[in-house]
Amino acid sequence: MSAAPDHTPTIAQASLSQRLAPYAPVLLVIGLMALGLMAIPSTSSWLTLTVSGLAMGMMIFIMASGLTLVFGLMDVINFGHGAFVSVGAFVGVSFLLLLENMTGAPSLALNLTAMFVAILGAMAATALMGWAFEKVIVKPVYGHHLKQILVTMGGLIVVEQLIIVLWGPEEIYITRPEALKGAVTFFGAAIEKYRLVAVGIGAVVFLAMRWVLRSTKIGLIVRAGVENGEMVQALGYRLRLVFVGVFLAGSALAGLGGVLWGLYQEVITAHMGNQSMILIFIVVIIGGLGSVEGCFIGALLVGLLQNYVAFLEPKLALISNIGLMVAILMWRPMGMIPVVKAK
Amino acid sequence: MSDPILALSGVKTNIAQYHILQGVDLSVPRGQVTMLLGRNGVGKTTTLRTIIGHWRAHQGTILFDGEDISRLPTPAIARLGIGFVPEDMGIFADLTVEENMILAAVSGPINSARLDWLFTVFPALKTFWKKDAGTLSGGQKQMLTIARAMIEERRLYLIDEPTKGLAPAIIATMARALRELKDQGASILLVEQNFSVARALGDSANVMDDGRMTWSGDMKELATNAELQERLMGLSLETHQ
Amino acid sequence: MLTKLLSGDMPRSPVLTVVLVAILIGLAFAPFLFPGVRSVDTAARICVFIVLVASYDLMLGYGGIVSFAHTMFFGLGAYGVALASTHMGRGFDALLVGAVSGALLAAALAFIIGLFSLRVRAIFFAMITLAVASAVAVLVSQLSGLTGGEDGLSYKIPRELGPAFKFADGEIFGVKMNGKLLKYYLVFGVSLVLFLLMLRIVHSPFGRVLLAIRENDFRAEAIGYRVVHYRVAATCISAAIAALAGSIYAIWLRYVGPDTSLSMEVMIDILLMVVIGGMGTMYGAVVGATIFILAQNYLQNLMGSAASAFEGWPILPDLLNADRWLLWLGVLFILSVYFFPTGIVGRLRGGK
Numbered sequence: 001m002s003a004a005p006d007h008t009p010t011i012a013q014a015s016l017s018q019r020l021a022p023y024a025p026v027l028l029v030i031g032l033m034a035l036g037l038m039a040i041p042s043t044s045s046w047l048t049l050t051v052s053g054l055a056m057g058m059m060i061f062i063m064a065s066g067l068t069l070v071f072g073l074m075d076v077i078n079f080g081h082g083a084f085v086s087v088g089a090f091v092g093v094s095f096l097l098l099l100e101n102m103t104g105a106p107s108l109a110l111n112l113t114a115m116f117v118a119i120l121g122a123m124a125a126t127a128l129m130g131w132a133f134e135k136v137i138v139k140p141v142y143g144h145h146l147k148q149i150l151v152t153m154g155g156l157i158v159v160e161q162l163i164i165v166l167w168g169p170e171e172i173y174i175t176r177p178e179a180l181k182g183a184v185t186f187f188g189a190a191i192e193k194y195r196l197v198a199v200g201i202g203a204v205v206f207l208a209m210r211w212v213l214r215s216t217k218i219g220l221i222v223r224a225g226v227e228n229g230e231m232v233q234a235l236g237y238r239l240r241l242v243f244v245g246v247f248l249a250g251s252a253l254a255g256l257g258g259v260l261w262g263l264y265q266e267v268i269t270a271h272m273g274n275q276s277m278i279l280i281f282i283v284v285i286i287g288g289l290g291s292v293e294g295c296f297i298g299a300l301l302v303g304l305l306q307n308y309v310a311f312l313e314p315k316l317a318l319i320s321n322i323g324l325m326v327a328i329l330m331w332r333p334m335g336m337i338p339v340v341k342a343k
Numbered sequence: 344m345s346d347p348i349l350a351l352s353g354v355k356t357n358i359a360q361y362h363i364l365q366g367v368d369l370s371v372p373r374g375q376v377t378m379l380l381g382r383n384g385v386g387k388t389t390t391l392r393t394i395i396g397h398w399r400a401h402q403g404t405i406l407f408d409g410e411d412i413s414r415l416p417t418p419a420i421a422r423l424g425i426g427f428v429p430e431d432m433g434i435f436a437d438l439t440v441e442e443n444m445i446l447a448a449v450s451g452p453i454n455s456a457r458l459d460w461l462f463t464v465f466p467a468l469k470t471f472w473k474k475d476a477g478t479l480s481g482g483q484k485q486m487l488t489i490a491r492a493m494i495e496e497r498r499l500y501l502i503d504e505p506t507k508g509l510a511p512a513i514i515a516t517m518a519r520a521l522r523e524l525k526d527q528g529a530s531i532l533l534v535e536q537n538f539s540v541a542r543a544l545g546d547s548a549n550v551m552d553d554g555r556m557t558w559s560g561d562m563k564e565l566a567t568n569a570e571l572q573e574r575l576m577g578l579s580l581e582t583h584q
Numbered sequence: 585m586l587t588k589l590l591s592g593d594m595p596r597s598p599v600l601t602v603v604l605v606a607i608l609i610g611l612a613f614a615p616f617l618f619p620g621v622r623s624v625d626t627a628a629r630i631c632v633f634i635v636l637v638a639s640y641d642l643m644l645g646y647g648g649i650v651s652f653a654h655t656m657f658f659g660l661g662a663y664g665v666a667l668a669s670t671h672m673g674r675g676f677d678a679l680l681v682g683a684v685s686g687a688l689l690a691a692a693l694a695f696i697i698g699l700f701s702l703r704v705r706a707i708f709f710a711m712i713t714l715a716v717a718s719a720v721a722v723l724v725s726q727l728s729g730l731t732g733g734e735d736g737l738s739y740k741i742p743r744e745l746g747p748a749f750k751f752a753d754g755e756i757f758g759v760k761m762n763g764k765l766l767k768y769y770l771v772f773g774v775s776l777v778l779f780l781l782m783l784r785i786v787h788s789p790f791g792r793v794l795l796a797i798r799e800n801d802f803r804a805e806a807i808g809y810r811v812v813h814y815r816v817a818a819t820c821i822s823a824a825i826a827a828l829a830g831s832i833y834a835i836w837l838r839y840v841g842p843d844t845s846l847s848m849e850v851m852i853d854i855l856l857m858v859v860i861g862g863m864g865t866m867y868g869a870v871v872g873a874t875i876f877i878l879a880q881n882y883l884q885n886l887m888g889s890a891a892s893a894f895e896g897w898p899i900l901p902d903l904l905n906a907d908r909w910l911l912w913l914g915v916l917f918i919l920s921v922y923f924f925p926t927g928i929v930g931r932l933r934g935g936k
Contacts, residue, residue, distance in 0.1 A: 077710075079714075145707050150859060155918065157910060162911065164908065165899065165903055165911070220438065220445060223437060224435040228433055231433030233397075233417040234395050234433065235421055274848065281711040281714055281715045284711075285708065314726075318718075318722050325715065326700065
């Protein structure tokens with residue numbers, strides 16, 4: 001090699017894989033759908049399963065989003081988050097039972113109004129409860145993970161027991177509003193109407209959350225606070241207030257998730273929140289603690305995988321999600337969209 | 344000099360079990376650039392962090408325009424009109440340059456005249472306005488963090504080593520920016536290791552050692568007295584940098 | 585001699601000494617002091633849970649790691665004995681094979697989970713163990729062909745451990761010299777040995793490094809200790825001992841099921857016992873487990889009568905209902921984490 005090295009500056013042309021890396025999580029969702037399509041013999045069942053997987057994913061996302069944001073913002077891990085799911089479900093269902101004449105009527109408008117009222121009531125109740133929970137349970141143990149885990153777990157136990165005191169120990173069976181019962185047929189696939197509603201609500205919540213985080217000053221403060229809370233305060237913002245606000249909003253969303261989840265399962269128990277924590281944790285871990293986008297994509301992955309596997313080999317459904325978590329942690333140890341902390 | 348914008352007296356700050364500040368007295372006159380000098384690890388950064396409230400003073404008073412701010416929370420201190428540029432710059436890497444600036448304008452939308460002025464001081468900001476701050480170079484990040492402090496008129500600027508690790512050309516830009524700020528009559532407390540910058544900008548100087556102020560006086564006097572520098576900082580600033 | 589047996593960790597409080605000695609005597613002579621099926625059963629349960637809670641404390645109090653998979657490890661030991669006894673037939677070899685393979689499997693699983701999560705952040709461990717343990721619990725109840733599902737498994741244990749086996753004639757203090765008595769002392773003996781072993785571990789150089797890591801993991805890492813290695817090792821030891829506790833519990837009950845060994849309820853019981861007794865003290869496990877189980881067995885009756893006393897009042901009877909005792913324990917739990925993080929033992933020793 002006698003020739004002088006070529007000095008033309010090469011603007012490092014990122015390889016295809018490098019340029020795709022930021023989109024890898026999204027591609028993963030599409031890849032999983034494609035994999036499902038190959039594994040599942042009939043296209044119509046695949047469509048049914050995909051819609052119900054997306055519905056489930058959306059509901060998990062709604063339940064989990066608050067948890068991941070609260071962690072990102074204040075490094076607080078709330079093991080009692082599931083309590084809001086349970087309380088939301090019970091309050092929401094109580095409203096629906098009160099409004100029986102509205103939910104029983106075969107009118108979509110009346111049904112949706114009843115659901116809207118129930119959701120609003122559930123969210124108000126869980127927001128209020130979140131405020132109290134933050135003040136009583138979480139605030140005294142800031143900056144101490146071990147105590148946070150223990151105390152919030154204790155909070156979950158107490159709330160579960162209080163639900164039993166107020167609503168009794170029996171599980172409550174509910175029927176979906178009249179117009180949301182049954183399925184519509186779409187390209188030969190039967191798709192439950194309720195799941196479409198769940199997908200719709202989930203998409204609206206995700207887009208609204210994205211809009212708030214990207215386009216409002218509060219959202220900027222939250223995103224900046226996740227990265228470097230100290231600097232946000234040095235600019236003059238009261239991060240503590242913002243945090244309480246996020247905790248409240250996260251609790252309210254968990255309550256909304258509880259109502260949707262309860263109607264999806266058509267039965268609610270005091271322990272449903274605790275049970276939902278399994279999927280919530282898997283989702284926030286694989287998404288990257290603190291990342292809302294990661295949480296969303298993680299939730300879709302978990303929802304889809306759970307439904308595909310449940311169809312192919314029912315007993316492995318829950319374990320498959322553990323497998324997913326292990327695989328993703330091997331690929332990216334901090335989750336799909338790791339949150340950089342400037343500390 | 345009789346009515347300083349900021350006055351610390353007997354400030355002691357402990358971090359964990361370590362006594363970092365052991366009774367700091369410091370006076371920052373209005374409309375001047377006050378230098379805070381000293382070797383690494385003597386408590387300069389801790390002094391700034393104590394003023395803005397990141398660390399709590401265990402003893403002593405910090406008077407800002409006559410009001411004791413040593414017990415106020417950080418956001419309240421900042422809202423009194425103190426702009427803070429931390430040593431690690433505190434850039435929000437996931438946010439765009441624009442979003443960083445929007446956040447820095449605490450009291451409302453960005454004043455466009457002031458922004459235009461900043462664009463003339465730091466042209467790079469305009470170029471990278473829509474880019475993620477994390478993708479900027481070190482010098483550009485430093486410009487952003489200073490611009491962030493300058494986007495609104497503050498009554499006092501606390502600036503921690505703005506030229507640390509920067510290329511000479513960028514140091515010149517930085518010095519020019521600080522000079523413009525000074526010419527507007529701003530009060531600045533500046534920690535700086537680069538002596539030519541310190542000499543060019545400083546009106547008065549304070550030298551720290553071991554958590555205390557060991558010398559306070561005119562910057563010119565310190566700048567011209569190599570023996571004094573040697574004695575206060577263990578090395579001559581002329582040769583250092 | 586005694587100092588050596590306790591690895592130099594004396595109770596260091598007169599009241600605590602009295603309490604511990606009373607518990608030891610009570611458990612050592614339980615079949616004679618408290619004859620009756622139910623009270624001996626309670627004593628055996630206390631023995632098992634002392635070991636289980638102490639092994640949890642090894643992780644939580646000494647390692648600073650919160651795990652929600654402790655019942656999974658406990659269950660592995662229990663199901664190990666159950667499956668071995670079912671498939672190998674009754675016999676001591678089956679018990680041994682079951683216990684050893686359960687303990688090894690638990691340690692291996694703890695190793696894998698620890699490697700995955702402790703490497704990144706300690707709180708990952710709490711979240712991942714919660715997810716994994718719940719998934720395993722669901723799996724166990726679904727694989728009914730192997731595990732008996734929700735119904736669990738009943739099996740036979742060696743004849744020598746059953747009431748039909750008489751190893752001596754006559755009675756001592758009215759207690760029959762049968763296999764049931766032997767079985768109790770098997771449980772008691774194994775528990776005592778395991779407990780003393782753990783006491784030894786926490787006072788070994790290994791235990792002191794763990795404590796240093798709990799106090800300040802950055803500093804420990806800076807001094808040159810591989811924090812992750814120590815944490816993973818503590819997790820594995822803790823998991824193996826929990827599995828052994830599960831094995832002796834399975835021997836005692838001659839039954840395993842999700843409710844007795846795998847459920848979240850048992851996990852919460854463990855948490856309550858360790859916190860109320862005192863984290864990071866080992867003796868806290870003894871005090872916590874004893875008080876908790878006695879309360880569980882006897883206090884619930886009291887609550888029941890309190891509830892009926894308030895009959896007709898709004899809400900109150902529901903709050904005092906015997907089934908709601910977890911509510912009050914939860915409140916007690918939160919309060920103790922806030923105000924007595926060192927638990928009863930820490931208090932008796934004069935607090936930290």
